[in-house]
Amino acid sequence: MTQKKVCLLGAAGVGKTSLISRFVSSIFSDKYLTTVGVKIDRKTVSIGSEEMSLLLWDIYGQDELQTVRPSYLRGASGYLLVADGTRRATLDTARDLQQTAESVVGNVPFLLLLNKSDLDKEWQVDERSLWKLVEGGWPVVKTSAKSGAGVEEAFVKLARNMAGM
Amino acid sequence: MGNSAAARSEPPSPAGTEASSRFAELRSLLVGPEQRQLRALQARLDDPGTQAREVSEVLPQAVELRTNDPQLTRALGPSIEEGISGLVRRDPRQLADALFPVIMPAIRKAIAATLSGMLESLNRTLEHSLSWQSLQWRITALRTGKSFAEIVLLNTLVYRVEQVFLIHRKSGLLLQHAYAPTRTDRVLGASLTSALGSVQDADLVSGMLTAIRDFVQDSFRVSEHESLDTLQVGELSVWIEQGPHAILAAVIRGTAPSGLRATLQEALETIHAQFGDRLESFTGDSSAFDAAHLVIERCLLSRYMTESKRRPPFLPIIATAVLIAFGVWAFMTWQSRARWNRYIESLRAEPGVVVVSAERTGGRYVVSGLRDPLARNPATLLSSHGLDARQVDGRWQLYQALDPSLVLARARELLHPPDGVALQLAGSVLTASGTAPVDWIDDAVRIARAVPGVTRFDSGNVIDNSAKALAREIEAAALLFTKGTSTLTAGGDDALSKQIERFRMLDRLARAADRRFKVDVIGEADADGPPESNLPLSRRRADRVRAALAAERFERIEIAADGIGSSQAARANSTDDEKQRNRRVSFRVTEAVRPGGSTAR
Numbered sequence: 001m002t003q004k005k006v007c008l009l010g011a012a013g014v015g016k017t018s019l020i021s022r023f024v025s026s027i028f029s030d031k032y033l034t035t036v037g038v039k040i041d042r043k044t045v046s047i048g049s050e051e052m053s054l055l056l057w058d059i060y061g062q063d064e065l066q067t068v069r070p071s072y073l074r075g076a077s078g079y080l081l082v083a084d085g086t087r088r089a090t091l092d093t094a095r096d097l098q099q100t101a102e103s104v105v106g107n108v109p110f111l112l113l114l115n116k117s118d119l120d121k122e123w124q125v126d127e128r129s130l131w132k133l134v135e136g137g138w139p140v141v142k143t144s145a146k147s148g149a150g151v152e153e154a155f156v157k158l159a160r161n162m163a164g165m
Numbered sequence: 166m167g168n169s170a171a172a173r174s175e176p177p178s179p180a181g182t183e184a185s186s187r188f189a190e191l192r193s194l195l196v197g198p199e200q201r202q203l204r205a206l207q208a209r210l211d212d213p214g215t216q217a218r219e220v221s222e223v224l225p226q227a228v229e230l231r232t233n234d235p236q237l238t239r240a241l242g243p244s245i246e247e248g249i250s251g252l253v254r255r256d257p258r259q260l261a262d263a264l265f266p267v268i269m270p271a272i273r274k275a276i277a278a279t280l281s282g283m284l285e286s287l288n289r290t291l292e293h294s295l296s297w298q299s300l301q302w303r304i305t306a307l308r309t310g311k312s313f314a315e316i317v318l319l320n321t322l323v324y325r326v327e328q329v330f331l332i333h334r335k336s337g338l339l340l341q342h343a344y345a346p347t348r349t350d351r352v353l354g355a356s357l358t359s360a361l362g363s364v365q366d367a368d369l370v371s372g373m374l375t376a377i378r379d380f381v382q383d384s385f386r387v388s389e390h391e392s393l394d395t396l397q398v399g400e401l402s403v404w405i406e407q408g409p410h411a412i413l414a415a416v417i418r419g420t421a422p423s424g425l426r427a428t429l430q431e432a433l434e435t436i437h438a439q440f441g442d443r444l445e446s447f448t449g450d451s452s453a454f455d456a457a458h459l460v461i462e463r464c465l466l467s468r469y470m471t472e473s474k475r476r477p478p479f480l481p482i483i484a485t486a487v488l489i490a491f492g493v494w495a496f497m498t499w500q501s502r503a504r505w506n507r508y509i510e511s512l513r514a515e516p517g518v519v520v521v522s523a524e525r526t527g528g529r530y531v532v533s534g535l536r537d538p539l540a541r542n543p544a545t546l547l548s549s550h551g552l553d554a555r556q557v558d559g560r561w562q563l564y565q566a567l568d569p570s571l572v573l574a575r576a577r578e579l580l581h582p583p584d585g586v587a588l589q590l591a592g593s594v595l596t597a598s599g600t601a602p603v604d605w606i607d608d609a610v611r612i613a614r615a616v617p618g619v620t621r622f623d624s625g626n627v628i629d630n631s632a633k634a635l636a637r638e639i640e641a642a643a644l645l646f647t648k649g650t651s652t653l654t655a656g657g658d659d660a661l662s663k664q665i666e667r668f669r670m671l672d673r674l675a676r677a678a679d680r681r682f683k684v685d686v687i688g689e690a691d692a693d694g695p696p697e698s699n700l701p702l703s704r705r706r707a708d709r710v711r712a713a714l715a716a717e718r719f720e721r722i723e724i725a726a727d728g729i730g731s732s733q734a735a736r737a738n739s740t741d742d743e744k745q746r747n748r749r750v751s752f753r754v755t756e757a758v759r760p761g762g763s764t765a766r
Contacts, residue, residue: 002448002449002450003338003339003368003449003450003451004338004449005336005337005338005372005449036373036376036377036380037376037380038376038380040369040372040373040376041369042368042369052449053368055337055338055368055369055372057372057376069379069380069383071379071380071382071383072376072379074335074336074379075333075334075335075336075337075338076336077336077448077449
């Protein structure tokens with residue numbers, strides 16, 4: 001079974017840990033996030049008849065006090081940029097992180113996950129902005145860690161991209 | 166050249182043109198091939214690419230021919246140096262990767278040499294230790310030909326490499342994982358289950374290990390070649406060896422020898438040598454490294470204390486027997502010494518015994534000191550303390566102790582008090598109580614003062630009692646007379662002699678006690694005759710006895726005689742026996758007035 005290192009990047013509080021905690025197998029507690037700054041979990045996805053093991057590096061959310069350690073990105077075959085649809089500023093953080101990731105790992109597949117899609121009333125990212133991102137070559141998936149909507153599809157889509165399909 | 170110039174200045178005539186054509190044709194026929202060869206040669210010489218290819222074909226042979234030529238070395242040196250310097254400046258990792266398989270054995274050799282020096286130093290240090298175990302290890306070192314320090318390490322270090330992770334350095338993905346089934350696993354056949362379980366988590370552990378390494382490296386801002394190489398958690402430690410493209414992490418329980426690190430490095434070098442290209446182009450398919458499993462499996466080393474000690478089976482038995490024998494000997498020695506100490510303590514507490522020294526000499530116990538002959542014999546105490554008299558020498562000097570019990574015992578031995586006499590000692594005053602013969606009292610008064618520890622002998626009580634007893638005997642012994650006379654009845658003389666003897670003893674008692682007694686001799690008659698004749702008769706009887714007593718001249722007894730007639734006699738109608746008992750002389754003993762005044766009976 002092929003293994004791939006996948007990093008989850010995003011501003012603090014966008015729901016990265018929530019996104020994976022319900023859908024992956026884990027042996028480490030969340031305290032690693034605040035101590036080492038990263039927690040690693042596994043997510044196995046099926047791509048056709050093949051299975052792919054995604055080693056998900058849940059990297060501590062970037063904020064004013066802490067930036068993502070580039071060393072954690074090394075060797076990643078892909079990454080998920082996570083933004084909070086109810087906080088537009090997190091989209092800017094995602095843009096910054098994308099540049100950081102690209103400088104470290106190069107042009108590898110990635111997805112932008114606009115999380116908290118279940119909170120329609122508080123949604124701040126308009127369709128026009130989204131369209132601009134898509135036009136710029138950013139694949140975007142709306143997800144909800146709460147309901148699970150879009151989560152599985154996002155993992156599968158990234159896996160397919162990493163497999164060159 | 167001249168023809169060419171003419172051709173450029175004048176147009177050729179038809180005849181000339183034809184001639185020229187023919188000449189050219191002739192020339193082509195005659196030297197055409199050579200011309201073509203010349204043109205080809207010209208082209209080769211003018212084409213740098215062709216020249217380079219041709220030179221490259223002969224260059225190795227040419228260099229080989231001039232290998233030992235210093236001129237060639239000097240000519241190539243600057244270019245090579247410049248090239249290497251440029252390479253190092255541009256990408257030092259490339260050179261490091263290239264040198265890795267070469268330089269690591271050299272480093273390992275240097276480390277081994279350093280360790281060897283350390284072992285020698287340790288050896289010298291341990292040579293000064295003289296424990297029993299170090300002596301055993303020294304013997305083993307001599308027997309096996311290994312250094313003493315090696316034997317020490319073999320006997321003290323117990324470890325087991327439980328897991329080995331081969332990790333892709335860049336991505337942190339697990340390439341291979343090997344684990345050592347525990348002894349319990351082997352016994353239960355649970356290795357397969359454990360292996361599956363371990364592999365499932367090993368991917369995450371591998372990633373986390375990489376993250377922690379990165380975290381440490383980032384946090385302390387060390388160079389790329391310096392990294393976390395050891396993690397220690399309780400008795401578990403993780404040794405990490407880093408290569409250009411892969412990392413080997415060994416989870417070790419216990420304390421492993423430093424040589425294990427060389428084993429890990431060797432395995433990592435082998436993996437880089439065999440899978441270098443695949444490591445560089447790794448995209449996530451770890452099956453390409455299945456063959457590396459055998460390499461990392463060789464790192465699952467372990468050493469158990471029981472496995473390292475191949476002792477002959479009889480050695481533990483002998484050792485146990487020696488230990489038991491030693492234990493028994495130590496216990497018996499301790500017990501014997503404890504008995505001896507208790508014996509000495511009891512001797513010290515014994516009256517009349519003074520212990521001056523107690524020691525163990527030549528396997529025998531020797532006690533010496535002073536001993537009163539009347540004290541308990543120290544030898545008799547041996548058995549009560551569980552000691553064998555044959556093992557103990559008692560060296561005693563006799564002396565007379567002044568312990569009250571011994572003074573009393575000595576007084577008893579010297580005075581031999583008769584039955585009915587008790588001796589007591591209060592301080593230095595010996596007191597006799599009870600009733601004793603006059604002879605004994607006489608002797609006791611004389612001897613008691615000579616008993617060591619006795620300053621005064623109080624015989625008052627025994628004299629009182631003896632005097633009272635004697636007085637009772639005297640008063641009970643009446644003398645009987647024949648009817649109407651002052652003549653004693655048959656056997657009366659013997660009775661009188663016995664009474665006189667009692668008076669003598671009383672006199673002696675009085676002398677011994679410095680006292681005086683008065684004895685009233687009272688004559689009586691029966692009531693058969695008239696009172697006016699009975700009274701004189703009774704007085705005669707009393708005088709008769711008094712005269713006999715007075716003849717003895719007692720110093721401390723006053724004797725008075727008188728008659729009371731028949732005033733106390735039985736009636737006329739009494740029997741003859743009763744009347745005979747009235748014809749008598751009786752005695753009444755009283756103590757005479759002392760100089761102090763009082764009179765006692």
